[in-house]
Amino acid sequence: xxxxxxxxxxxxxxxxxxxxxxxSLRISAQTSDNFFTHEVKAGETLYSISTMYGVPVERIKExxxxxxxxxxxxxxxxxxxxxxxxxxxxxxxPGETLYRLTKTYNVSAQAICDANPGLNADxxxxxxxxIIPVSTPENSPAKDKVPECRQMYLVExxxxxxxxxxxxxxxxxxxxxxxxxxxxxxxxxxxxxxxIPYSKDYVKPEPENKVLFNxxxxxxxxxxTIKVAVILPFNLSESKPSxxxxxxxxxxxxxxxxxxxxxxxxxxxxxxAYDEARHIDDILAHPMMKYVNVIFGPAKPDNINALADFxxxxxxxxxxxxxxxxxxxxxxxxVYQINPPQTFVYEKVYxxxxxxxxxxxxVMIGMNSKNDNEEFIIGLKKALExxxxxxxxxxxxxxxxxxxLLKRDGRRNIIIPSAGDQHTFEMLNYKMATMDTLRxxxxxxxxxxxxxxxxxxxxxxIHRYGSTFFTTFYNLQQNHATDAFNRKFKNAFKxxxxxxxxxxxxxxxxxxxxxxxxxxLYGNKFADNQDKITYQSLQNPLKFVRPNNxxxxxxxxxxxxxxxxxxxxxKRVF
Numbered sequence: 001x002x003x004x005x006x007x008x009x010x011x012x013x014x015x016x017x018x019x020x021x022x023x024s025l026r027i028s029a030q031t032s033d034n035f036f037t038h039e040v041k042a043g044e045t046l047y048s049i050s051t052m053y054g055v056p057v058e059r060i061k062e063x064x065x066x067x068x069x070x071x072x073x074x075x076x077x078x079x080x081x082x083x084x085x086x087x088x089x090x091x092x093x094p095g096e097t098l099y100r101l102t103k104t105y106n107v108s109a110q111a112i113c114d115a116n117p118g119l120n121a122d123x124x125x126x127x128x129x130x131i132i133p134v135s136t137p138e139n140s141p142a143k144d145k146v147p148e149c150r151q152m153y154l155v156e157x158x159x160x161x162x163x164x165x166x167x168x169x170x171x172x173x174x175x176x177x178x179x180x181x182x183x184x185x186x187x188x189x190x191x192x193x194x195x196i197p198y199s200k201d202y203v204k205p206e207p208e209n210k211v212l213f214n215x216x217x218x219x220x221x222x223x224x225t226i227k228v229a230v231i232l233p234f235n236l237s238e239s240k241p242s243x244x245x246x247x248x249x250x251x252x253x254x255x256x257x258x259x260x261x262x263x264x265x266x267x268x269x270x271x272x273a274y275d276e277a278r279h280i281d282d283i284l285a286h287p288m289m290k291y292v293n294v295i296f297g298p299a300k301p302d303n304i305n306a307l308a309d310f311x312x313x314x315x316x317x318x319x320x321x322x323x324x325x326x327x328x329x330x331x332x333x334x335v336y337q338i339n340p341p342q343t344f345v346y347e348k349v350y351x352x353x354x355x356x357x358x359x360x361x362x363v364m365i366g367m368n369s370k371n372d373n374e375e376f377i378i379g380l381k382k383a384l385e386x387x388x389x390x391x392x393x394x395x396x397x398x399x400x401x402x403x404x405l406l407k408r409d410g411r412r413n414i415i416i417p418s419a420g421d422q423h424t425f426e427m428l429n430y431k432m433a434t435m436d437t438l439r440x441x442x443x444x445x446x447x448x449x450x451x452x453x454x455x456x457x458x459x460x461x462i463h464r465y466g467s468t469f470f471t472t473f474y475n476l477q478q479n480h481a482t483d484a485f486n487r488k489f490k491n492a493f494k495x496x497x498x499x500x501x502x503x504x505x506x507x508x509x510x511x512x513x514x515x516x517x518x519x520x521l522y523g524n525k526f527a528d529n530q531d532k533i534t535y536q537s538l539q540n541p542l543k544f545v546r547p548n549n550x551x552x553x554x555x556x557x558x559x560x561x562x563x564x565x566x567x568x569x570x571k572r573v574f
Contacts, residue, residue: 035063035078040071041127047326047344051547052129053079053089054330057343072386087115088132098124098213099206105132113216116549117333117527121210123549131550147178147197148204155192161185170199222523223293225268226516230255231283231297231307233276247504248299251321253493254508255296257485258516260492267520280306290314294515296508301325308332308552317519317526318552321511328552335552336544338511339472346376348558349470350383352574353446356560361407362391362414365399365428369419373448377418399431406441413443415465420448422458429461444468452561453501462563473502474561474571475539485509485538506539514542527553541573 038049046067050057061067063078071077088105102109113119115133153164161182165175176182178197188194198204232248235241241249252273259269272292274283280303283289289310294317298307301323311318311334320328324339362384364377384391392405406413417428425447432438449471451462475482489497489505497505514535515526522529530544530553544553561571 035080037076038079040073040075040077044071044073045344045347046071047341047347048547049077049079050326050343051330051551054327055080056326088134090130090132092124092126092128092130094126096126097206098209101132105134107132107134109212110216113213118546118549118551121208121213124209124213129548147174147195149178149195150198151196152193153196155188155190155194157190159188159190161188164188164194164196168196170197174200218524220523220525223519225270226294226519227288227292228255228259228269228271228512228516229289229292229295229297230271230273231276231280231295231303232273232299234273235277236275237277243498246498247500250498250504251296251508253489254505254510255512256508257488257492257505258509258512261513262516262520265517267516269516276300276303284310292316293519294319296321296511296515299323304328308335311335315524317515319511319515321507329547329554330551332552333550336515336555337553338507338540338542338555340554340556340558342375344554344556345470345472345558346379348556348574350380352470352558352560353380354383354387354389357412357414357446358387358389360412360414361405362389362416363402363405364391364393364416365402365418366393366395367417367419367424367428368396369421369424371419371421371424373419376448377416380416396428396431400435402435403437403441406438406443408441411442413441415443415445417445417447420450420469422450422454425451425454425458425461429458429464432465449473449501459563463565463567466563466565468560468562471559471561472555472557473507473540474559475503475506476569476571481536481538502539510535510537510540510542 038053040049046057046060049071050060059080060077063080067075067077090101098109098112101107101112111133112130115131119128119130150168153168155164161172161175162185165172168175172185174197175194176185178195182188182194230252232252233245234248234252235245238245256271259267259271262269272288274286276283276298280298284306295307295311296319298304298320299322304320304323304325307318308328309332310316312332315334317334317336318332319336319338321338323337324341326341326343328337328341329335364381366372381391394402394405417424432443443465445462445465445467447467447469449469451467451469452471452474454462485506486497497503514533514537517535518526518530518533521533535542540555541557541559542555543557545556546552547554557573559571559573561569563569
């Protein structure tokens with residue numbers, strides 16, 4: 001009990017708690033009351049299309065029962081309409097400019113840029129989808145405006161509306177329209193200024209995209225001190241923190257260690273921590289919240305929308321560390337989601353797997369387990385078929401027939417079990433170990449993130465077959481950086497980290513270091529300079545991309561971790 005009290009004292013010493021449709025797409029489209037048709041472009045996935053239109057992947061699948069998990073360019077798919085539409089989706093046409101869009105939709109360049117924070121002069125290209133912040137062009141007619149002045153002219157003695165209009169080659173009506181204060185052709189005085197409009201025949205040169213985009217860019221603002229808010233369910237009112245509360249505490253402690261590391265580099269940071277056990281509105285009502293630069297949290301999915309809206313209104317970066325829920329970044333411009341949705345992860349894994357193994361002999365083994373990852377396997381099959389990559393299938397019941405499916409022609413034999421749990425893996429490896437004939441083949445296994453949690457005896461089996469698994473987080477044990485962090489954590493908090501996957505303290509360190517360093521270097525231009533932030537992650541590699549021009553950011557990093565037969569481990573980050 002004494003040890004626990006000491007731990008909590010150390011934690012509380014650091015932690016500061018406050019009490020406190022109409023869709024207008026210029027594409028060839030067939031429409032109905034409930035859907036419109038989208039033509040798939042090169043590089044698009046079901047996930048990217050779902051985020052583009054703000055509809056779940058499952059809804060798209062429901063409308064398109066015949067499509068595969070891996071869609072192809074040129075394919076037409078139905079997109080469900082939303083009942084309420086606050087903006088127009090527009091596909092930039094060849095020759096279109098930002099200026100022309102302002103005239104077509106009667107909306108300012110600033111409004112278009114605000115609605116599409118990922119849009120710039122370089123990616124303003126034909127085929128790019130953007131949001132126009134109006135209901136429809138028809139419902140937003142251009143209003144009559146006073147003509148734009150070519151110059152202001154000082155009236156001289158005896159000059160009249162007639163003489164001035166002739167002098168500048170415009171009609172009297174044009175001059176009067178530009179100067180509503182002149183109520184009569186006779187009422188014009190020496191010494192007053194009049195607006196000389198462009199003639200009706202004058203064609204004003206369109207400003208270049210770069211000019212308009214530069215005008216909408218905010219001035220660069222650096223932050224002397226990075227103000228950080230952490231909103232997580234610490235639940236310190238509990239007599240003894242639960243396992244989940246301790247994970248949140250360790251995330252925070254890892255973030256504190258990142259702050260300490262950056263302090264030695266001259267980075268000043270203020271941290272404000274709030275217990276998510278309180279009502280989110282009470283937290284957001286605290287006066288300090290409007291002035292922070294970045295928020296880490298929440299952990300509770302029900303609080304995401306409220307925090308995201310608050311972050312957008314106050315131009316605060318919101319980093320969501322835990323949820324992998326789909327749609328989190330849709331129409332939330334300042335949101336950063338660290339854990340990408342499963343749909344996105346699978347699509348990226350399929351793409352990289354095919355790039356690595358399209359020439360290999362692929363064999364899938366149905367383990368007939370309650371833990372079978374059916375969604376992953378079904379998606380992989382469809383992705384392979386879409387790329388005309390051959391594969392074989394065999395049930396574990398018929399495992400003795402596996403040699404008949406293997407090759408000895410120089411190709412690798414890639415074995416993919418349908419389940420990634422430890423019990424299934426042990427069954428498979430036991431069966432493989434009893435078959436002497438398998439020694440005559442080059443066999444590599446491909447599997448799942450769960451493999452990194454296996455015990456030492458199973459790790460040996462993973463090494464035996466040169467196994468590779470995909471994951472979004474991984475920490476190399478017995479690594480210099482890992483060892484240094486573990487020592488630093490224990491010295492600071494007088495205990496070892498919780499043995500969990502992922503390690504929450506490392507996640508807090510990676511996220512804290514990346515965002516605080518980036519905000520220190522680039523201030524309010526952080527979002528535009530993320531690719532310049534250099535940081536070697538301990539566990540969670542970070543590279544954020546907007547799924548579309550009007551959304552927030554999604555961490556796109558996945559890893560392939562390879563346990564080599566020589567007992568070494570390597571990882572590739574994509």
